[in-house]
Amino acid sequence: MISTVVACQCPSCQQEEAHPDRAVHRRMNVFMSRLDEAQRRWYAALEAQRVGHGGDRLLAQITGLDEKTIRRGREERGAELTEQPVERVRQPGAGRVLTEKKIRPSSRRWRASWLRKRQATPWATRDGCVLRTLSARLREAGHAVSPPTVGRLLKTLDYALHVNAKKVEARASHPDRDAPFGHIADQRQAFTDAGLPIISVDTKKKEFIGAFKNAGRAWSQDAEAVNVHDFPSDAAGRAVPYGVYDVTRNRGTVYVGSSGDTAQFAVDALAGGGRPRAVRPTPPPPTC
Numbered sequence: 001m002i003s004t005v006v007a008c009q010c011p012s013c014q015q016e017e018a019h020p021d022r023a024v025h026r027r028m029n030v031f032m033s034r035l036d037e038a039q040r041r042w043y044a045a046l047e048a049q050r051v052g053h054g055g056d057r058l059l060a061q062i063t064g065l066d067e068k069t070i071r072r073g074r075e076e077r078g079a080e081l082t083e084q085p086v087e088r089v090r091q092p093g094a095g096r097v098l099t100e101k102k103i104r105p106s107s108r109r110w111r112a113s114w115l116r117k118r119q120a121t122p123w124a125t126r127d128g129c130v131l132r133t134l135s136a137r138l139r140e141a142g143h144a145v146s147p148p149t150v151g152r153l154l155k156t157l158d159y160a161l162h163v164n165a166k167k168v169e170a171r172a173s174h175p176d177r178d179a180p181f182g183h184i185a186d187q188r189q190a191f192t193d194a195g196l197p198i199i200s201v202d203t204k205k206k207e208f209i210g211a212f213k214n215a216g217r218a219w220s221q222d223a224e225a226v227n228v229h230d231f232p233s234d235a236a237g238r239a240v241p242y243g244v245y246d247v248t249r250n251r252g253t254v255y256v257g258s259s260g261d262t263a264q265f266a267v268d269a270l271a272g273g274g275r276p277r278a279v280r281p282t283p284p285p286p287t288c
Contacts (some may be wrong), residue, residue: 005033005066007229013062019190025062032063040064041073049074073281198248201270203261210234243267 008025015116028047044063048055048070056067076084096238131147134154138145145153153170191198207214212235218224227234237258242265244250255269 005029008062009064010058010061017106038073038076038090042077042081043073044070045073045077070245077106096179153238192248196248197246200245200247201266202243202245204243204254204264206261207239208232208235209237209239211259242266244269244272 005026006029008022008029010021010025012019012021013025032043034141035043040063044059044065047058051058056070059065059070060067131150134150135145135147138150188198211224212230213226232238240257240259240261242255242257242261243252244255253272255265255272257265257269259265
């Protein structure tokens with residue numbers, strides 16, 4: 001592994017004027033960036049021994065190593081590296097214990113307990129899947145782990161972020177489900193036989209009045225320029241379409257108001273639906 005080249009902090013290299021030792025120290029740090037941690041302290045101890053008195057402090061300033069690390073390297077070299085492993089950098093058992101090894105048994109036990117609680121009360125324990133919540137639970141169990149580490153551990157246990165998936169079929173229909181629809185069909189047939197109107201009403205999507213973006217398309221040489229933002233303050237008003245459809249006559253009308261989707265507007269639209277209106281006949285479709 002290639003580490004970062006350390007900048008020399010010795011007094012000679014900190015001067016503004018060029019110093020002949022600056023290039024030498026630079027080459028030393030470039031060479032040490034290619035060594036592992038054991039080789040770095042051995043090389044620093046060798047150079048400190050060559051310097052003589054004050055060599056540990058000078059090499060610490062040049063290489064960025066601690067003076068204790070340099071003294072440790074000198075002691076290991078004095079023993080001719082007899083106790084140093086050959087196929088590894090550190091002694092067996094050195095270094096931090098992997099978080100996965102410390103926390104995996106506890107995480108498996110807590111996961112089993114959490115799944116049992118979630119199956120019993122799924123919505124009450126839904127917040128347990130938040131990484132911060134899991135991190136707090138594990139911290140209470142004696143494992144100080146961060147939320148990103150919890151996320152990495154969950155991935156090793158085949159967990160991942162998911163959205164709801166529609167896989168559960170609807171339950172069987174109620175035995176009385178068809179009764180109200182049958183009654184509606186009977187009433188519709190009775191009103192049709194008697195020549196009475198049958199209307200269907202619905203409020204459509206409200207739209208701002210003005211130069212606003214719309215999903216519709218029109219043939220033109222250039223696109224019509226509209227406002228970038230749909231701010232209500234830029235609108236001349238808000239159109240409230242209200243549709244009234246006469247099922248018997250197969251005729252529909254859309255009323256557009258600007259006051260709001262109120263009960264009075266609905267009554268006015270229904271009252272207007274019974275007024276006589278001139279209806280333009282629909283032209284026949286073109287024949288090929």
